[in-house]
Amino acid sequence: MDVQVGKQSLQFQKAPYILSSASIVGKKEGEGPLGNCFDVVGDDDKFGQNTWEEAESTLQKEAFGMAVGKAELKKEDIRYLFSGDLLGQNIATSFGLMDYQVPLFGLYGACSTCGEALSLGAMCVAGGYADYVVSMTSSHFASAEKQFRFPLEYANQRPLSATWTVTGSGAYVLGTRRSKARITGITTGKIMDYGVKDSMNMGAAMAPAAADTICSNFRDFHRTPEDYDKIITGDLGTVGQEILIDLLKHEGYDISGVHTDCGIEIYDPKKQGTGAGGSGCGCSAVTLAAHFLPQVEKGKLGRILFVPTGALLSTVSFNEGKSVPGIAHAVVIEHAG
Amino acid sequence: MDVQVGKQSLQFQKAPYILSSASIVGKKEGEGPLGNCFDVVGDDDKFGQNTWEEAESTLQKEAFGMAVGKAELKKEDIRYLFSGDLLGQNIATSFGLMDYQVPLFGLYGACSTCGEALSLGAMCVAGGYADYVVSMTSSHFASAEKQFRFPLEYANQRPLSATWTVTGSGAYVLGTRRSKARITGITTGKIMDYGVKDSMNMGAAMAPAAADTICSNFRDFHRTPEDYDKIITGDLGTVGQEILIDLLKHEGYDISGVHTDCGIEIYDPKKQGTGAGGSGCGCSAVTLAAHFLPQVEKGKLGRILFVPTGALLSTVSFNEGKSVPGIAHAVVIEHAG
Numbered sequence: 001m002d003v004q005v006g007k008q009s010l011q012f013q014k015a016p017y018i019l020s021s022a023s024i025v026g027k028k029e030g031e032g033p034l035g036n037c038f039d040v041v042g043d044d045d046k047f048g049q050n051t052w053e054e055a056e057s058t059l060q061k062e063a064f065g066m067a068v069g070k071a072e073l074k075k076e077d078i079r080y081l082f083s084g085d086l087l088g089q090n091i092a093t094s095f096g097l098m099d100y101q102v103p104l105f106g107l108y109g110a111c112s113t114c115g116e117a118l119s120l121g122a123m124c125v126a127g128g129y130a131d132y133v134v135s136m137t138s139s140h141f142a143s144a145e146k147q148f149r150f151p152l153e154y155a156n157q158r159p160l161s162a163t164w165t166v167t168g169s170g171a172y173v174l175g176t177r178r179s180k181a182r183i184t185g186i187t188t189g190k191i192m193d194y195g196v197k198d199s200m201n202m203g204a205a206m207a208p209a210a211a212d213t214i215c216s217n218f219r220d221f222h223r224t225p226e227d228y229d230k231i232i233t234g235d236l237g238t239v240g241q242e243i244l245i246d247l248l249k250h251e252g253y254d255i256s257g258v259h260t261d262c263g264i265e266i267y268d269p270k271k272q273g274t275g276a277g278g279s280g281c282g283c284s285a286v287t288l289a290a291h292f293l294p295q296v297e298k299g300k301l302g303r304i305l306f307v308p309t310g311a312l313l314s315t316v317s318f319n320e321g322k323s324v325p326g327i328a329h330a331v332v333i334e335h336a337g
Numbered sequence: 338m339d340v341q342v343g344k345q346s347l348q349f350q351k352a353p354y355i356l357s358s359a360s361i362v363g364k365k366e367g368e369g370p371l372g373n374c375f376d377v378v379g380d381d382d383k384f385g386q387n388t389w390e391e392a393e394s395t396l397q398k399e400a401f402g403m404a405v406g407k408a409e410l411k412k413e414d415i416r417y418l419f420s421g422d423l424l425g426q427n428i429a430t431s432f433g434l435m436d437y438q439v440p441l442f443g444l445y446g447a448c449s450t451c452g453e454a455l456s457l458g459a460m461c462v463a464g465g466y467a468d469y470v471v472s473m474t475s476s477h478f479a480s481a482e483k484q485f486r487f488p489l490e491y492a493n494q495r496p497l498s499a500t501w502t503v504t505g506s507g508a509y510v511l512g513t514r515r516s517k518a519r520i521t522g523i524t525t526g527k528i529m530d531y532g533v534k535d536s537m538n539m540g541a542a543m544a545p546a547a548a549d550t551i552c553s554n555f556r557d558f559h560r561t562p563e564d565y566d567k568i569i570t571g572d573l574g575t576v577g578q579e580i581l582i583d584l585l586k587h588e589g590y591d592i593s594g595v596h597t598d599c600g601i602e603i604y605d606p607k608k609q610g611t612g613a614g615g616s617g618c619g620c621s622a623v624t625l626a627a628h629f630l631p632q633v634e635k636g637k638l639g640r641i642l643f644v645p646t647g648a649l650l651s652t653v654s655f656n657e658g659k660s661v662p663g664i665a666h667a668v669v670i671e672h673a674g
Contacts, residue, residue: 003465008416008440010466051657079345080525088425088484089651090445091659098528098662103345105453105525106445106649106664108427116442120457127464128340129347147425147653188417188442191435312443314426316484320388322428325435327443 003126006220009187016125017179017336018172019073019132021289022066024059026141026167029278029286032267037290038168039066045142045167053091056140059169059282060085060096063136067171071132075100078173079130082117084108085138086165086281087147088314092138102134110310111206111235112189113137114170114285115329118306121174122183122331131176138169139280148199148315161201163237163263163279164272170285178336180297185332187217191312193325199311199318203240203263203276206309209326210236211247213307217330218253225255229301232292233328234284234308235263237277262287262308284308296335303334340463343557346524353462354516354673355509356410356469358626359403361396363478363504366615366623369604374627375505376403382479382504390428393477396506396619397422397433400473404508408469412437415510416467419454421445422475423502423618424484425651429475439471447647448543448572449526450474451507451622452666455643458511459520459668468513475506476617485536485652498538500574500600500616501609507622515673517634522669524554528649530662536648536655540577540600540613543646546663547573548584550644554667555590562592566638569629570665571621571645572600574614599624599645621645633672640671 005011023038030041040062047058060083068075081100084107085092093106109116114137121135142152144165150156174183192209199205210233218224225231236244241264245256262284263277278287288306295301309328318324342348360375367378377399384395397420405412418437421444422429430443446453451474458472479489481502487493511520529546536542547570555561562568573581578601582593599621600614615624625643632638646665655661 004416004467053653053657079341084445086426087651088653089423089447089649091649091651091654094528094649094662094664095654095659098530101527103525103527104664105457108421108443108445110426120442123464123466124460127460127466129460129464130341188440190438190440191431193435312426312428312431314424314428316390316425317428317432320390322432325431327431327441 008216009185009220011185012126014126015182015184016122016174017177018181019175019177019179020067020070020173021293022063022070022171023286023289024062024169025286029166029168029266034266034291052140052143052146056092056138056143057096060092060138063169063171064134067134067173071173073132075102077132078102078134080124080133082107082121082135083137084113086144109327110312111279111281112308112310112327112329113281115308115331118331119186119188119329122186125174125176133174134171135174136171137281137285139165139282141165141167144280158275159200160275161239162275163202163235163277164274165280166266166278166283168282168286170289180336181293181333182336183331184334187213187220187330189213189328191325191327193323195323197323199313199324202279202311203237204243205311205324206326207236207240207243209328210244210307210309213328213330215251225253225258228258228303228305231255231259231305233261235279236261236309237263239276296333299335306331306333345553346522346557348522349463351463352519352521353459353511354514355518356512356514356516357404357407357510358630359400359407359508360623360626361399361506362623366503366505366603371603371628389477389480389483393429393475393480394433397429397475400506400508401471404471404510408510410469412439414469415439415471417461417470419444419458419472420474421450423481446664447649448616448618449645449647449664449666450618452645452668455668456523456525456666462511462513470511471508472511473508474618474622476502476619478502478504481617495612496537497612498576499612500539500572500614501611502617503603503615503620505619505623507626517673518630518670519673520668521671524550524557524667526550526665528662528664530660532660534660536650536661539616539648540574541580542648542661543663544573544577544580546665547581547644547646550665550667552588562590562595565595565640565642567641568592568596569641569643570598572616573598573646574600576613633670636672643668643670
């Protein structure tokens with residue numbers, strides 16, 4: 001059977017296993033509905049560092065260490081690292097991971113990075129290029145606000161469609177050694193641009209990309225929504241979810257019964273004031289690790305489609321009046337008996 | 338024979354071919370020693386656009402189109418795109434390539450991105466995941482100065498150790514179809530940090546990473562400098578070259594007879610006032626495409642080690658007093674008879 005399926009998907013013949021995962025989050029995420037599920041919840045969002053960027057680097061450092069430890073491996077066993085973050089020039093990744101001295105492929109997929117890192121990591125292991133790799137990503141509320149929006153001290157108001165950047169990092173060890181979950185396929189996203197220019201409505205900007213990738217996944221694998229126990233987008237939030245479900249209905253697919261979104265799961269918007277939901281690379285990374293992957297490992301979920309979503313903007317592109325294009329990378333994760 | 342060699346290298350059993358390459362550069366690069374070798378030299382560094390960022394996006398758009406055309410393919414034949422650039426959140430890549438609607442893996446490796454893109458593209462083709470991929474990158478003098486340094490209008494003075502960001506984009510079609518050059522192996526870099534804090538001396542910041550990757554390549558493949566007709570770093574410039582040769586002498590390797598650097602080749606520093614040499618993701622990408630790859634294709638160079646080098650800083654990390662760590666990714670390119 002061919003590994004290349006359809007126009008933009010791969011079905012792995014030697015599907016790599018997810019040996020372990022780790023999640024570390026900030027105080028607010030710890031107070032949310034998934035608070036008890038994360039490996040580590042910080043009291044102080046600076047995580048003992050002097051700057052927000054150093055705090056985010058610390059998240060990556062800790063998540064890597066925990067994931068490798070849980071897989072009962074040492075850092076020397078990890079042949080390649082696939083990681084990225086939201087900050088300009090990926091500084092959270094570079095400064096967080098450099099001490100481990102593992103060959104690094106730096107990635108940028110905005111908040112779709114967890115999907116991109118898992119995809120490339122899975123391709124790497126399935127291709128025989130490594131016995132163990134780590135795929136990971138992070139985001140931090142305060143470093144992201146500083147990067148993309150206003151100084152926190154300015155106390156800018158936020159529209160209800162805005163999302164709240166998750167402080168957290170999720171890391172995964174992928175490898176050839178058997179475990180309870182494996183990545184059986186991927187669908188790699190194209191950039192979709194419907195011309196949305198509102199950086200405070202990322203859900204609307206990213207929903208077309210999620211719809212396109214999910215649709216491609218169905219076509220390439222000859223599947224329907226019923227073939228998945230859950231279809232889990234990254235950080236569309238409540239506004240983006242509605243658009244996604246609508247867009248896919250126009251394509252003849254009703255995912256309303258199986259769809260959820262990490263940005264919707266991670267916070268309680270009424271109690272926590274988080275607007276349309278959580279966002280950031282860390283959002284999908286920690287929610288998969290802490291909430292969905294354990295259910296796959298236990299067999300409660302047999303097959304899920306995990307679709308982190310990214311908004312490809314910068315302050316420069318925004319200030320120059322450009323639109324906010326989106327991208328989404330899908331990963332098929334199945335229970336391994 | 339195993340595809341994994343040594344600690345951080347791969348030797349491809351089905352080595353992917355480089356079917357075509359394309360280079361587009363700005364006016365200054367066109368006036369340099371390699372001016373006649375590039376596919377396109379622009380008269381106007383804005384390339385008909387309104388902003389420097391749009392100009393850089395146009396470079397990527399043109400380079401992709403030319404490379405795919407030279408390989409006698411259509412964009413629909415390209416299964417995956419591997420690309421990145423220097424700008425925050427990779428906007429040159431996203432806005433330049435989105436119209437092609439090819440599944441995209443966005444990368445960030447600073448000026449090592451050409452090596453990272455060729456490495457992942459080669460892994461992808463050799464793994465049977467695609468018949469054709471495009472690996473590419475870009476940089477632009479004016480968008481990079483705006484991103485990292487001072488407004489051009491400020492006319493800031495530059496120390497002699499500073500390099501000049503190349504305006505250009507290089508693209509490569511990799512695939513299974515036979516051609517005159519192939520990627521037979523890769524050595525993926527680790528982040529190296531010797532504590533250099535001077536962002537106007539990138540050569541010194543990146544030389545340790547180049548030395549480490551080249552050394553690892555020699556050890557992993559059981560090779561010496563004599564096994565390569567050329568060892569070509571990305572953008573160390575004259576200051577970095579001296580440090581690299583010294584560092585490798587301490588490891589017992591003398592590469593002085595075979596080493597050159599794309600940043601040294603691309604400009605005439607005395608006539609062009611370019612300081613220590615060229616830099617930027619585009620520097621190594623266009624110099625390989627226009628100058629070195631044709632020599633491999635003709636068999637004048639039998640085997641080269643191409644080692645793009647990146648400095649992992651941002652204005653935020655620099656302003657917060659952090660060092661400038663480096664990374665370098667090596668690609669072994671051989672003549673195919």
